[in-house]
Amino acid sequence: MPAVSPLIFEALVGFCLVSALITYSLGIFVYAQKPGSTIHRLFLALMLAATYWALGEFFIWQAADYAGFLFWLKASSVWTIVFAISVHFIIAFTDAIPSKGMQRAFTLGTGLYLPAVLFALIGISTDWVYAITYEPGFGYVYLPVLTNPVCQIITCYYFLLMVWAFYAIYLSWQRAPSGRIRHQNRLVCVGVATVIVFGSLSGAILPLFGIHTPNLVFIGIVIFSVLIVYAIRKYGLFVLSPETAVAEILRTMPDGMVLTDLDGQIIAVNQSATEIFCATEAGLISRSVSSIIPDEAYGAIRQTFRGEVRVSDFELILPHEVPRVVSIAGSMVMDRDGKPAGIVLIIRDITERKASETALRIANEKISLLSQLTRHDISNLVTALSGYLAILEDDPHGGESGQYLSLSVGIVDKIIQHLRFSREYQEIGSKTPVWQGLGTMIEHAVQGLPHEGVDIQVRIIPVEMFADPLSEKVMYNLLENAIRHGETVKCVRITTEEQADGTLVLLFEDDGTGVSEDEKEKIFRFGYGKNTGFGLSFSREILSVTDIGISETGTEGEGARFEIRIPPRAWRYPE
Template sequence: MPDILAALFPALVGFCIVSAFITYGLGAYVFAQSPSSAVNRLFLVLTFSATIWALGESLFWNSTDYDNCFLWVKAGSFWIFVVAFMVHFTLAFTDHPLAQEKKRGALLTLLYLPALLFALIGLSTDLIYTVGLLPGAGYVYLPASASPAYLAERAYVLLGLGSAAYVGIVSWQRAPAGRVRSQNRLICIGIATVIGFGVLSGEVLPALGVYIVDLTFIGVVVFSFLIAHAVRRYGLFTLSPQTAVPEIIRTMPDGLILADRNGKIVMANMSAAEVFGVGEADLPGEPVGQFIPPAACAAIGAAVAGRGRFSDLEAAPDGREGMVVSLAGASVRNPDGEPAGFVLIVRDITDRKAAETALRTANQKLSLLSQVTCHDIGNDVTGLAWYLGLLKEDRMHPDGEAYLDRSIRLAENIRKHLEFAREYQMFGVYQPDWQPLEPMIARAAGGIPHPGVEIAVRVAPVEVYADPLSPKVMHNLLENALRHGGGITRLSITTDEQADGALRVVFEDDGAGIRDDEKEKIFRCGYGKNTGFGLAFARDILSVTGITIRETGAAGRGARFEISVPAGTWRPVDGRETGPNPGE
């Protein structure tokens, strides 16, 4: 027997080196196929740790002095992590519940903490392996057979590898016939080969008093060739319709939920968790009705029971104010054809619904604008035609000069109607931008004649984030005050910062003011002495970036318009923002 072992010694050491190169190359290749796959990453860690273990084993048996042998025995204490990675890889490959993210704590406690404990005991003590000198064999590592630490480590290894083998075999038996079953079969055979050679080298031979290079690496080489064959022949670890499904589910932008017949969530992806504002691990086990309103749940149940599928069902998730989702799904049946539950696809359509609402509102406003503008222009054209008709009948009429003045004013009104319509149709077309407030007001005041009226501007040097048509708001407020203020002599524009961070811009005059029953009416389309669109238009423009306007003056003591600019939509002109930049 010693002669046979001596003859095999170079070949066995060679197996260590060969297995190191094979496992490293195979792990790198598998990882490159799909770096984002958790299974592929685990396989890389497994093969890399096996490579280090194999190199350490070869270095030990090539050492000729005690110090080097002792060094490599201590370094080899971390070989136990190969077992941990093997078990973890098997659980992940078979999609075992212990491999799910929510079970990460249990896996860490049951698998990795014991491995770390055994590694540290082996590194710092002789309670697991020691270095001995055997006649004719040289230095070997000997198990501390009577040590509780060694017995516990051996139990851990046997239990871990036995569990991996069991999980693999069960997955193999349950896998559908074809490629997936073939992949499972080859992996199971590979794991069994490694376990067989490990038991032979770690249990059988030591019991016979034979200490030689670990034969486990022969099993590792066989395992590597089986994996390579599965990769080449059956597409193991490569992107295919069969292997890509878990990755697709995990990364798809729409939320996916699998629920049983009772509406309990069995599985959900990250996108679903983001839609409902919870952690991915918090969804499984919870009822679907906890996140979707009862009416939507009832509609889903009726659709699944009736047609077996549904789509374009809109709902507002509970606890997610302002959010709208579109639901689609279908019933799921077990292999016997019996109903087993349903799959639910959840898509966040909040932005789309907001855009639809904005478009619908814009169309309604443009339609109303068209109606009112056409009506007003029609009235002005009728009046213009009447005055021109009078002038045509009698060009020397005593009131001819007055008729001509009124005709000119009517033509000017028509021009203003058309100009306003042109400006309003551009509402919301251009993106909002930062605009300096004081120059905006100064240009508006400078463009309006105001003889006898003092306009006092005392505003902070700030910029506001607003629609490009916002200067029209300033012009409109000044023009309304001068035209309808009722003999005003002073108009002031001031700013002050509020406790909530908002900036208040106040337009205040000393005229007749606005009655209480008209304070809200003046912002309605069609209400007013001219086109009736000035203040309604102003409110719409400001609302693009969340700015609001209201009238707070007292009738008989002057009008007072307060514009509230929310925090984050105004900033000092030096660029120091007071809140989040809406433009980012």
């Protein structure tokens, strides 16, 4: 057997220890950057397994007798699992599983981890893979039993597997766009090739020439680790990688993502999709898309895909307990041969946007109506004012001049009230509805209204209401209306009741004189009432911006009872 100088031998043994230290440190460092990432977890597992293997190799050559040498050789038989994790890492890094059949095999572990565990057990329990011999002047060495069919199968299996893994990372490098990702893949490719070359030297080539050394694969692992560190520092590996740049974005994006095969069976979803469809990830995968999207809508989407490769701005209502309006965009997913392989749908919840659009449209319509009414009312008032002023001009000192002057002043006050109300009404719908704390709005209204002698009792559940920012004025108007017109009011109770259909009812009840049956709807008309006639009409219009209704349901003589009905989509418990 060709002799290996003691200096070289010690250096090679030292490489095992250096490799263990480097791989352990690098694995912990990478994992700490993003513990939730599959790539980072796989890399940590790979580095820890390589650390264990390197330490086993180091202790093999420190053993002073046959028993110690045999023990550490058996303990190092887990090298097969290191190779399995290496291939798994490359598959995940490059997304290189070529077919559904192979994907299922790797998912179940039957094509990768099961053989690795089996081969490791064979190495631990038999001498079919490695045999120990004693070389005079050198000591104990282990040799691959290349004449044993099992050893040949294991050698060929892992050689072919690593060649395929190298080919996958090479293709990923070649296909990557220019820039950081291409540089990352190139460095990983070179590192993998280095490990394969040095591993092949010790595992097959050098033993054929009778040259026995500590496993040279750890030299390759050290070089691989150096390249990984360089890729991290220079090109942002594991920061800007295929996984973090694509899968991580899809996982965290605010829009729902649903990936299906050509038959409409769901393959993958992200967190936002589970929230939109009110289901878990496990509850959605393997289901048909038609089970979560109405058949008619899904049929229309599929029909669009027959003529085009993408669809956008397809709006529909999901029939949930609380209906949601969504906008769907999507496209065909092509395989590497350019053939359709599936469909990706991007679902955006636009419920609040549609509510805002509806509110704006209603507000514009009502502002237009108000302008017509205001012009008509002010025109009539100006005509009356002109008449009184004409009388005063003809007889400024007449006996009734004071009365006409008083009437003129009253008309001017009414005109000012119309203009003030128009200004406030114009603000309805001009701002986007927002979530507001119901308790906070009521508290501000109570604090801003003098109510000496009137007990205001508030017993409501802590919720938020999606409404026009002017909604606080509604609370104020209802309280003021009770105190001003209730005559005998001593107590006002504000409570909430949740209905079976999800509607939240907000009640304002007093113990005053109440409202007569024939006035229950009239009090919400513009100009009707004992004061300005604008308060309740104004309140109804503010609430209607987000489809919140208000009505008077009390009994005359027992007190007024204003009932505000908030639909399910317009109220929620605070997050």
